[in-house]
Each structure stands twice: as structure tokens, then as C-alpha cells.
Amino acid sequence: xxxxxxxxxxxxxxxxxxxxxxxxxxxxxxxxxxxxxxxxxxxxxxxxxxxxxxxxxxxxxxxxxxxxxxxxxxxxxxxxxxxxxxxxxxxxxxxxxxxxxxxxxxxxxxxxxxxxxxxxxxxxxxxxxxxxxxxxxxxxxxxxxxxxxxxxxxxxxxxxxxxxxxxxxxxxxxxxxxxxxxxxxxxxxxxxxxxxxxxxxxxxxxxxxxxxxxxxxxxxxxxxxxxxxxxxxxxxxxxxxxxxxxxxxxxxxxxxxxxxxxxxxxxxxxxxxxxxxxxxxxxxxxxxxxxxxxxxxxxxxxxxxxxxxxxxxxxxxxxxxxxxxxxxxxxxxxxxxxxxxxxxxxxxxxxxxxxxxxxxxxxxxxxxxxxxx
Numbered sequence: 350x351x352x353x354x355x356x357x358x359x360x361x362x363x364x365x366x367x368x369x370x371x372x373x374x375x376x377x378x379x380x381x382x383x384x385x386x387x388x389x390x391x392x393x394x395x396x397x398x399x400x401x402x403x404x405x406x407x408x409x410x411x412x413x414x415x416x417x418x419x420x421x422x423x424x425x426x427x428x429x430x431x432x433x434x435x436x437x438x439x440x441x442x443x444x445x446x447x448x449x450x451x452x453x454x455x456x457x458x459x460x461x462x463x464x465x466x467x468x469x470x471x472x473x474x475x476x477x478x479x480x481x482x483x484x485x486x487x488x489x490x491x492x493x494x495x496x497x498x499x500x501x502x503x504x505x506x507x508x509x510x511x512x513x514x515x516x517x518x519x520x521x522x523x524x525x526x527x528x529x530x531x532x533x534x535x536x537x538x539x540x541x542x543x544x545x546x547x548x549x550x551x552x553x554x555x556x557x558x559x560x561x562x563x564x565x566x567x568x569x570x571x572x573x574x575x576x577x578x579x580x581x582x583x584x585x586x587x588x589x590x591x592x593x594x595x596x597x598x599x600x601x602x603x604x605x606x607x608x609x610x611x612x613x614x615x616x617x618x619x620x621x622x623x624x625x626x627x628x629x630x631x632x633x634x635x636x637x638x639x640x641x642x643x644x645x646x647x648x649x650x651x652x653x654x655x656x657x658x659x660x661x662x663x664x665x666x667x668x669x670x671x672x673x674x675x676x677x678x679x680x681x682x683x684x685x686x687x688x689x690x691x692x693x694x695x696x697x698x699x700x701x702x703x704x705x706x707x708x709x710x711x712x713x714x715x716x717x718x719x720x721x722x
Contacts, residue, residue, distance in 0.1 A: 475689050477661050480620060493669055494691045498716065503685065508701045509542060510714045521545060523612075523713040525583065525696065528565045530706050535569075535576035537705030545579035545612050545715065550601045552585035553593070555626040560600055570608055579720045581612025583657060584643075587627050588618070589635075591642035598646035605652075611720040614647045615655035615678055616640055619662055637668040644675050653719055660688050678713075693717050 468474035468486035477487050504511050512520035522542060526533055527549035538546070548569050551562040563569075573580050584601050588594040601614060618640065620626050628636065644654045656663075657678040663669060669690060677692040686695055698712040 475660075475664070475687060477664055479661055479665075487664055489689050490670070494673070495689055496691045500685045505684070507542075508698070508703075508712065510695075510697050510712065512714065512716060519716070521579075521715040521718055523547060523579075523581075523694075523715060524703060524706070524710045525549070525713060526565075526569060526706075526710075528563050530708060530710070531565075532707070533569065533572075534705040535573045535578060538703065539576045539578055541704040543578065543703065543705075545581060545719075546573050547581045547583055547612065547615065547713065548573065550582050550584050550604055553587040553597060555587045555621045555624070555628075558587065558589075558593075558627055560597065562600075562604065566604065570605070574608055579611045580608070581615065581653075581655070581719065582610060583615035583617050583655075586616060586618040586639070586643065588639050588643070589627055589631050591638055594639040594642040595646050598643045601647065602650050602652075610652060612715075613653035613655040613676065613678075613719055615657045616643045616647075617657040619658065633666060633668060636666055637671050640667055640672060644672075648674075653722065655694065660686075663688070663690070 469476070473489055474486040475489050477485050479485060498512070502513050504513060509522045510520075511518055511522070521544040523545040524538065524543055525547035535546070546569075548566060549563045550566055551560060553560050570580065570582075582601065582605055584597055586594065586597055588597055605614070618628065618636065620629070631639070640656060644656065647654050654675045655678045656667075656672055656675045657680065658667070659680045663677065663679070676694070677690070678694040678696065679686060679688050679692040680696040681688060682696075682698055684697075686692075686697070694713055694715045696711055696713045700709045701712045703710040703712075
């Protein structure tokens with residue numbers, strides 16, 4: 350349709366050329382969007398395919414695992430294995446510790462190193478000679494008190510053993526006397542330099558078990574007192590019960606009660622040479638109890654006490670750990686004792702001639718003055 354020549358469009362101002370351009374742009378945009386949508390749909394499909402493939406792989410793996418590891422119950426009920434088939438430790442060799450090399454291995458010089466195990470040199474043992482003559486190394490107890498004497502300070506003067514400390518005489522000379530010394534002149538003993546005597550009160554028979562007083566005791570006690578000697582006494586026991594030990598102690602107390610006893614009352618128990626003593630069957634524990642019963646009874650009466658014995662008896666026949674409250678009178682003939690534990694009196698000889706005794710005398714040294722104790 351032809352428009353009038355004076356027509357003017359005052360509304361939209363769109364010309365045919367502009368409209369055509371708009372239509373063309375719109376079509377272009379639609380085409381672009383379509384292409385983009387198509388492109389975006391392809392990855393999604395690919396991802397879905399991957400997910401599906403992974404799921405299938407997992408299922409296949411599960412099926413394979415199920416096939417490889419059967420159910421536990423099937424293993425238990427269907428297995429033909431025995432316990433010995435499962436013992437696989439023999440597959441591995443047993444390891445052994447490599448021995449440490451010895452400083453002096455046996456075979457190199459033909460001698461085995463026994464320095465650390467030789468009881469004669471380790472300082473932990475002491476040699477005991479048993480009554481059958483056999484020697485035995487016995488372990489020294491670390492719990493019992495040891496003596497502290499320096500035996501280089503011992504001096505033997507005219508068969509009298511003396512002990513000096515810092516140049517001062519600190520010991521006392523004594524003899525022990527029984528009926529076997531027969532008549533003793535105590536005045537001559539005193540003049541010869543004897544400080545004290547140990548008199549035997551009596552003994553219990555090693556066969557009969559009867560208590561018998563020493564036939565010289567009463568006279569010895571009186572004359573030794575008159576001579577001004579320090580006096581101690583001892584009893585030779587064969588008690589096999591504590592009651593018998595108390596009986597022996599009471600016999601001693603009854604026979605010394607009227608005299609001044611300045612040195613200890615000693616308990617002497619031992620075996621018999623060349624014969625069988627009634628104490629042979631008494632155990633070490635019971636001998637210890639018997640000893641304690643005697644000495645406790647004496648101590649309760651106010652007297653000093655001593656336990657007499659040789660090295661074998663003191664170490665092997667009684668338990669010194671239960672008798673530590675009592676002083677020890679050691680019997681060991683020789684120049685120097687090797688008894689390791691504490692002792693206060695030492696019987697060092699049995700064949701000394703002393704003025705006042707017709708035969709041989711048993712010589713003793715006391716390391717303390719019991720008359721002042």
C-alpha cells in the first residue's frame with residue numbers, strides 16, 4: 350500500500366531495515382543457544398556412562414572377592430586340614446643367643462679362668478675342717494657382725510698371747526680348768542701372769558644323760574677366789590631338749606650363787622671324739638634353741654654369758670643369727686684365727702706349760718675385761 354507523501358511516523362521510528370536486522374540477530378542467537386545445548390548434553394551422557402561402568406566394575410570385583418574368599422562356615426565345615434597342617438612355626442629356624450667371648454677361654458692355654466668362682470680367693474668363703482677331717486668352703490654370711498681385730502697387733506710373749514692397740518695392752522690372759530688338770534696352784538697361776546680362769550662346773554653324760562658336777566669344781570672355785578683371780582665358769586652340755594638346757598643352767602646357778610663370778614658363764618656343747626654323743630640326732634635348729642634356753646636362763650639371773658665352740662660348731666651346727674645377743678668364746682688352736690665373725694675370747698692353745706698346773710694348760714685370751722663390763 351502506498352502511503353501519502355506527507356506521512357511521518359512519530360511513534361516507533363522503526364524502519365524496514367532495522368526490523369530486518371533485529372530478526373536476523375534473533376535467529377542467530379537462537380541458533381547459538383541450540384548449539385550450546387547440544388554440546389552440553391554430550392559430557393553428561395559421557396559421565397553417566399563412566400558412572401555406569403564404575404558401578405559394573407565394583408559389582409564384578411565383589412563377585413570376584415566372593416569367589417576368592419568363601420564363607421567362614423564353609424571353611425570350617427568343609428576343610429580337611431588337621432592342627433598339624435597349621436603348625437607353620439617350624440618353617441622358621443630357632444635363634445640362639447650368641448655366647449659372649451671369655452677373657453680367658455678354656456683351651457687357649459689349657460687353664461680355665463676360675464678367678465671369680467674360686468672360694469679360696471673370692472673373699473666370700475671361709476674354710477671349715479669338719480670332724481671327719483674333710484675340708485669345706487662355707488659362704489660367709491653378710492648379715493652377721495664380723496670381728497674387727499688387727500692380728501698384726503697380736504704378740505706372743507712366753508706362750509701368752511697379748512693384744513696391743515696404740516702401744517697399750519688391751520687383752521687379758523686366762524686358762525680354763527677342769528678335773529683333767531688335777532690339782533692347780535692358783536697362787537702360782539696369779540704370779541705367772543694369769544688374769545682369769547674359766548672353771549668347769551660340771552657336765553651331762555653323753556651316753557647316760559645324767560648331770561655330774563666336776564669333782565674339783567668346789568675346791569677350785571674357793572681357792573681361785575682366794576688367789577684374787579677373775580673367775581668365769583662353763584658347763585659341758587649334752588642336752589637334747591630346751592627343758593634339759595634349763596635344768597643344766599639351774600645347776601650352774603645353784604653352785605655359783607655364793608661366789609663372786611666376774612667373768613661369763615659359758616655354754617659348751619659339742620660332739621664326742623671316737624664315740625657317739627646323745628646330741629648326734631639333734632637338728633641345727635634344735636641345737637640353737639637349746640643353746641638359747643641355757644644362756645637366756647643364765648642372763649636372766651644377772652650373769653654375763655658366752656657361747657663356746659670351735660669354728661665348725663659355730664658355723665655349721667648352730668644358727669648364729671639367732672644367737673647374736675651372746676658373746677662368743679672361740680676354740681681354734683693356732684697363731685691366728687680365721688673365724689670371720691665377732692668373738693670376744695679365744696682359746697688358742699691346749700699344750701702350754703704354766704707354773705701352777707702340773708700338766709698342759711688350755712690358754713685363752715680375752716679381748717675385753719669382763720670384770721669391768
